[in-house]
Amino acid sequence: MDVGTLAFSALYQFGDAFAFLVLSACGLAVIFGMMGVINLAHGEFIMCGAYVTVSAAHAGVPLPLAILIGALVSAAVGALVEILIIRHLYDRPLDTIVATWGLSLIFTQGTLIVLGSTMAGVGTPFGSFTVGDYSYSLYRLVLCGMAVVVIAGLYALFNWTRFGVMARATIQVPHMAAALGIDTRLVYSLTFALGAGLAGLAGGLYAPTMTLVPTMGTTFIMEAFVTVVVGGADVFLGTAPAAAILAVVKATMTSWYGQLAGQIGLLMAVIIVIRVLPRGISGFLLRERA
Amino acid sequence: MPMLQTLGLNKRFGGLHVTNNVDLTLQAGEVHCLIGPNGAGKSTLFRLILGEHLPSSGAILFGGEDITSLKPFQRIRRGMSVKFQVPGIFKALSVRQNLEIAMQHHYPPAVLGEEIDKLLAFLNLTADSTRLAGNLSHGQKQWLEIGMAVSLKPRLLLLDEPTAGMSPEETHATGEMVKRLNAQGMTVLAVEHDMAFVRQVAQQVTVLHLGKVFAQGSIDEIVANEDVAAIYLGQTTAHETAHEPAGGPHA
Amino acid sequence: MNALSRFFARLEGPQTLGRGPGFWIGFLIVLAGACAYPLFSDGYTVGNTVYFFTWIFMALGLSLIWGYGGALSFGQTAFFGIAGYAYGILTINFGAAYGFTFIALLFAVAIAALFAALLGYFLFFGRISGVFLGIVTLSVTLVLERFMAQTAGPEWKIGAARLNGFNGMSNMPPLTVPWPGGDIVLFPDVQLYYVVLGMLVLVYLGLRILVNSPFGNVLVAIRENPERAEMLGYDIRKYQLGTFVIGAALAGLSGVLYTSWGQYITPSSMGMTAAALPIVWVAVGGRSDLTTTLVGTITVLAVFQALTIHGSQYALVVMGIMLVLTVLLAPRGLIYALARLIARPFSKRQPGDA
Numbered sequence: 001m002d003v004g005t006l007a008f009s010a011l012y013q014f015g016d017a018f019a020f021l022v023l024s025a026c027g028l029a030v031i032f033g034m035m036g037v038i039n040l041a042h043g044e045f046i047m048c049g050a051y052v053t054v055s056a057a058h059a060g061v062p063l064p065l066a067i068l069i070g071a072l073v074s075a076a077v078g079a080l081v082e083i084l085i086i087r088h089l090y091d092r093p094l095d096t097i098v099a100t101w102g103l104s105l106i107f108t109q110g111t112l113i114v115l116g117s118t119m120a121g122v123g124t125p126f127g128s129f130t131v132g133d134y135s136y137s138l139y140r141l142v143l144c145g146m147a148v149v150v151i152a153g154l155y156a157l158f159n160w161t162r163f164g165v166m167a168r169a170t171i172q173v174p175h176m177a178a179a180l181g182i183d184t185r186l187v188y189s190l191t192f193a194l195g196a197g198l199a200g201l202a203g204g205l206y207a208p209t210m211t212l213v214p215t216m217g218t219t220f221i222m223e224a225f226v227t228v229v230v231g232g233a234d235v236f237l238g239t240a241p242a243a244a245i246l247a248v249v250k251a252t253m254t255s256w257y258g259q260l261a262g263q264i265g266l267l268m269a270v271i272i273v274i275r276v277l278p279r280g281i282s283g284f285l286l287r288e289r290a
Numbered sequence: 291m292p293m294l295q296t297l298g299l300n301k302r303f304g305g306l307h308v309t310n311n312v313d314l315t316l317q318a319g320e321v322h323c324l325i326g327p328n329g330a331g332k333s334t335l336f337r338l339i340l341g342e343h344l345p346s347s348g349a350i351l352f353g354g355e356d357i358t359s360l361k362p363f364q365r366i367r368r369g370m371s372v373k374f375q376v377p378g379i380f381k382a383l384s385v386r387q388n389l390e391i392a393m394q395h396h397y398p399p400a401v402l403g404e405e406i407d408k409l410l411a412f413l414n415l416t417a418d419s420t421r422l423a424g425n426l427s428h429g430q431k432q433w434l435e436i437g438m439a440v441s442l443k444p445r446l447l448l449l450d451e452p453t454a455g456m457s458p459e460e461t462h463a464t465g466e467m468v469k470r471l472n473a474q475g476m477t478v479l480a481v482e483h484d485m486a487f488v489r490q491v492a493q494q495v496t497v498l499h500l501g502k503v504f505a506q507g508s509i510d511e512i513v514a515n516e517d518v519a520a521i522y523l524g525q526t527t528a529h530e531t532a533h534e535p536a537g538g539p540h541a
Numbered sequence: 542m543n544a545l546s547r548f549f550a551r552l553e554g555p556q557t558l559g560r561g562p563g564f565w566i567g568f569l570i571v572l573a574g575a576c577a578y579p580l581f582s583d584g585y586t587v588g589n590t591v592y593f594f595t596w597i598f599m600a601l602g603l604s605l606i607w608g609y610g611g612a613l614s615f616g617q618t619a620f621f622g623i624a625g626y627a628y629g630i631l632t633i634n635f636g637a638a639y640g641f642t643f644i645a646l647l648f649a650v651a652i653a654a655l656f657a658a659l660l661g662y663f664l665f666f667g668r669i670s671g672v673f674l675g676i677v678t679l680s681v682t683l684v685l686e687r688f689m690a691q692t693a694g695p696e697w698k699i700g701a702a703r704l705n706g707f708n709g710m711s712n713m714p715p716l717t718v719p720w721p722g723g724d725i726v727l728f729p730d731v732q733l734y735y736v737v738l739g740m741l742v743l744v745y746l747g748l749r750i751l752v753n754s755p756f757g758n759v760l761v762a763i764r765e766n767p768e769r770a771e772m773l774g775y776d777i778r779k780y781q782l783g784t785f786v787i788g789a790a791l792a793g794l795s796g797v798l799y800t801s802w803g804q805y806i807t808p809s810s811m812g813m814t815a816a817a818l819p820i821v822w823v824a825v826g827g828r829s830d831l832t833t834t835l836v837g838t839i840t841v842l843a844v845f846q847a848l849t850i851h852g853s854q855y856a857l858v859v860m861g862i863m864l865v866l867t868v869l870l871a872p873r874g875l876i877y878a879l880a881r882l883i884a885r886p887f888s889k890r891q892p893g894d895a
Contacts, residue, residue, distance in 0.1 A: 038672040040679075088869055094613045095868045097675050098824055101817055102864030108814075109857040218813050222683050225676040260684075260691055267684050270677065271660070275667040340772075366774035378769035380762055387555055391762045392773050394755040442774060 005132030013255055016140050017262075018247035019147040022240065023205060024220040025227035026150055027198030029239040032228055034171050034191045036093055037086065040100040042199055042224055043217020044107035049074045049200025050207035050216060051111070057122045067204035071197045078196020082189045090188075104217070111214040119212040143205055150198065151240050158235075167191055222263060223250075226270045232280020241281050245269075291354045293318040293446055293477045294339070299348035301334055308334045310501040311348070316446070316494075321468060321478045323488045325512075326498035327521060332481045333375075335498065336450055339479075340372055341365050353445065371444030375451045375481075377435040381424030385415055385434055388423050392438040405441075412470075413437040414463070429460035436464070440471060447471065449480040453487050465490035489513075497521075552746060554753030556609070556761060558830045558880055575738055579731045588729030588802075593842045594737045595798040600822045600838040601748055601831060602791030608828030609752055610784045611764030612670065616660070616678035617792040617819045619685050622811035624653040624793030625800040626689070626704070629713040634700040637714035637724070646716065646797045653793030654786050661785040665778045670767070682816050689808035709807025716801045729802050737798060744791065748831050751787075760784060792819075814857065821860050825867045827877025837876040 028042045039045075053070035057063055081103065089096045126138035158164035170177040170187045178184050202220065210216065227246060231238030249269050254262035277284045294316040301309045309331045316322050324332050337343045339350060341362040349358045357365055366372075380388050389406045397405050410416045413433045418426060423434055432452060439447060452468070453461040461484055468491045472478055482488050488495065488509065495512045497505040499521050505512060512518055553560040559568070579587045599617050606614050627649035635641050660681060664674060693706025704710060716736070718725040727733040751757055762770040763777045771777050800806045809815060826837010841863070848856035871878045 032672075036672075038676055040676075085865060085869065092872065093672055094675070095872060097613060097672055098820060099865050099868040101820060102861040102868070105814070105817055105861030105864070106858050109854045109861070113852075113854050113858070215813070218683065222680050225680045229673055229677060229680075260687055263684050263687065267680055270680070271663045274669050274673070274677065275663050361776075363771050363774050363776050366772060372772050374769075374772075378766050378772065380765040380769065382765055383761065384555070387758070391758045391770075394758060395774075438769070438773065 002132070005134070008131050009134060010251070010255075012136055012140070013251040014247050015144040017250040017254070018243055019140070019144040020206075021223050021227045021243035021246055021250070022147040022151060023143070023198075023202040024224040025231070025239055025243065026154065026235065027195040027200075027202065028224045029228050029231060029235045030154070030198060031192055031195035033233045033235050033238070034167060035090070035188060036233075037090075037096045037192075038093075038100070038228075039192075039195065040097055040221075041081070041103040041107060042100075042195075043219075043221040044104050045074045045078060045196045045199035045217075046203035046206075046220050047107070047111065047214065047217040048077060049203030050210075050212055051115070051119065051203075052200070053204035053207045054119060054122055054212055058120070063122070063125060063208070067201065067207075070204035070207070071201040074200020074203070075193040075197030078199075079189055079193040081196070082192035086192060087185065087188065108214050108217070115214070117213065121210070121212050122208050124208045137209075139208065146205055147243075150201070151236070155236055163187075163190065223266065226266045229270050230273045230280055232277075232282035232284075234282035234285075237285050238280055238282030245281075291318075292316060292351075293320075293353060294479070295351040296335075296339070297349045297351065299335070299338060299350065300346045301331075301338060301343060302346045308501055309338065309345075312498070312501070312503055314496060314503065316477060316479055318445075318477055319472070319475060320493045321472050321480070321491050322494045322496065323492040323509075324479065324481045324496050324498060325483070325485075325488060326504070329500075330498040331501040332498050333450070334501075336448065336481055339448065340370070366442065366444075369445035370448065371439040371442045371446070372448040373432075373435045373439040373450060373452055375454055377431040379423045379431055379434050379438065381422065383423060384420050385410070385423055385426070386419045388434060389437060389441055392441040396441070396443065409437050409441055412440075412467070429456045429464075432456065432460075432464070433467070436467065440476075445477060447476050447478045449478065449482075451481055451483065453482065453484050458486070461487050462490065551753065552749045554757075556752040556757050557749055557832065558877075559832045572742065576735075579734055584730045587731050587734045591729055591734050591737050592799075592802060593839055594734075594741055595795055595802055596819075596822070596842060597741060597795075597835060597838050598744060598798070599792040599795035599819055600826075600834055601744060602788035602795075603819050603823045604828050604831055604834035605748060605752070605760075605791075606784055606788035607823065608830065608834065609757065609764065610760050610781060612781060612785065613672075613675045614678045614785065614788070615675055615816050615820070616657070616682055617788070618811045618816040619678070619682040620653040620657055620789040620792040621796035621799070622685060622689070622806065622808070623656055623796070624649040625796035625806035625810065626710065627652045628797040628800050629710040629806055630699045630702040632713045633702040633710070637717040637726070638719075640717070640719040642714060642716045642801070643718075646794075646801075649797045650790050650793040653796065654790040657786045657789030658782065661782045661789075665781045665785065668778070679816065682811055683813065686808045686811040689811065707808060709805055709809075711805035713800065713804055715804060716798075727801070733802070740794070740798075744794075745831065745835060752831065756780070756783075817864075818860070821864050825863055825875055827874025827880070829873060830877060830880075833874055833876040833880055836880075837874060840876065 027045065028039060031037055031039050049070035052073045053066045056066035056069045061069065085099055085103070086096060089099060124137060124139050126142065128135045128137050130136070158168060166177070166182050167187050169180070170182055170184045174184055210219070227239060227242050230246060231242035246266055246269060249265045250262040253265035273280070292315045294314070296312055296314045299309055299312040300307070312335060314335070324335070326332055334343065338345050341360055345358065349356055351357070352365065352368060352370065355368070357368065380391065386406060389409055390402070393402060393405060407416070410419050413436070415430060415433060415437070418430065423431065426434060436449070436452060449468070453464050456464065465487050468478055468480070480491070492509045495507065495509050496503060497512060497518050504521065505515050505518050549565070578590070599621055603614070603617050606612055628645050631645035631648055632642055635645070664677060669677060689704065690707045692704035693708070695703070697704040697706070702710060716727040716733070718727065725732060727736060752760070759770060759775050759780050763780055767777055796806070799810070822838040822841045823834050825841050826835070827833030845856050845860065848859055867875055
């Protein structure tokens, strides 16, 4: 194998890992960064997006549209959860974790009861291509592109739209934002729905590549947790660079020793990072700038 | 040997120079007040002395020992103690439990109860000992916090705005407490806005302005100092205004 | 008599709900009932009750870490699993003769505690707290489960003990008491019941002494206001780490007893669902008190088992609903709220309970 194909292979591995980390984590990161809440039902929102996407695709909806529907349904469920539960717990972050874990149990087991232990999936679209002796999935490259699109889209949303400005104002000085006439409850609901929708999007995007089971959320959450812990509270200064760094660790470990080694590598990385940078990469960057 | 000495203490946050070459000396046994307009760097200096922030450069000596890089709890164990501006009491515990937690390692169990009773009497909190600390009045919370700080029998007591939000009567009572503690030999450093309190207790006063020591002396000297009056009225000199907007006058 | 009253004084304090002669008379009645219970039941049912008891140690440990110390850890099942596997590996290799199973128990608990000390060092000395502590401990637990699940191959063995991947280890000897005239093997039956009941009483009373000691005072102080606690001269990292390790050791004890009880341990005992259950028991019972945690754990387990007859999926949904409702309606726990309600008319208002 020549240097070019080797480099491509490494880049592909890295891109694949990066996309998975970004897409898994961004919904969790938006909710944590904006609201200080860790949503332990994050994996179940991903599952929800995947199930809805596949159901829509089975009903004849084209895949891109089906993925969008999956994301929207997750967002709607997220808004409902925020109104019914999360809203009442803002001054108790630890209790939010516990309550969302209860939700996670309900969603996982409820899906198992209603829809059974597995659901027929849809095939991975676009087929594959070869570089050198190896074949690669084209869809994985699409996912990689989507990860970049999601980060760019979030950046645009929070910096250039009215909602984004209101959301940032609410997060920084809640009582001031309220005094200026911003409906902070609505902002929190929308932010939570956005996070849930992003989780649903991740589920929809990865649905064609994996088996649909009610516990599929757990496949994503470890990566999502690790990325958010390493990244800290800021989506752009934290999640994206954390995903890039962790992708290197994960891709390297995975290609040498397999999938589990990749995960163990991630865990080691996070434990070392928290010892050195307790507030994550963004905490470190923001402190230096302050 | 001075009780506390800061040598050329600097703290920068990014480009902002919050304390600038501060040399402060506290002699053992004195009550020393730190005053200055908002943004003068008083709180930062306080946190540097406590070890909550580490200085960008400079050194802190406590009883002659260099404590610049020690953690907060290590400084406490060497005989420092602090009362925060916002009372850091344990709101869900009773007044008595609050003091118990503070004092349990300093007294044998046999005399602990007695010592707590003594301190409660000193703080005028005897009648409230079983109440939850969170239900005390604002002034009482401040006293409880002072009590927790005092209970460690520190050589140096640090008070961050001990009378903030107190009525004039409560302020006076607090001043009497500080004087009694001082009479027992405790060295006190207080950040304070209330000039009546400063007059009541201070033997030495340091005026901090824009991160620098602006004036130092006895309370009479400081009151007579026209430059000090000027900064409190916001009339700063040109090169200083360029550095940071001047703070306004204070109540 | 004086020594006895001094002993009782150490069991009581502001950090525990139950106190006074009334409580201790009730305690003795319940204990007597628990001792007499096997006389009125059959060996199989008694063995089943022991199964409940094995989990309580882990719940009490979590009450200490989370309820008293304020640090929400999802890592209890990880330490449970580590100790369970360690017990299996040790006893399969060295057998059960000469009381070795009890030495294995001690080693297994020590290994879990050591692992907790290592992890806790990074967490607490890195000043991780709040939500991050929860998700890092959960991540560790999940990765451990996945690691054990992929050990199916024959290369994964320690001495004579095969790890067996997802199917888990089985057929390790149960706890065995060396006895003149033949060892007593503690199968899930009346004898094991009394051994575990004895351990439970010891651990419960020991923890009561701990939380009402100066150590417990500092622990509660850290939960209420970590900065103030540090400014009283306490190195809060050491207190948090110590608590975490004690809690983990209790989870390890649960793991060993569980493994010995059923003679098997599988990776799913560390999975997402397994990790959620201790949280449910402790939260529903009332995490900030040892007694409500104990009563809550037994109650929830009993409800869970009753529901499992209709299918364990339904039981888990009910657990989830219970958890959400507890957090929303009775944040300090259902049993806790109930205990407060019952205790109110009998005692004058105690400070520090509100």
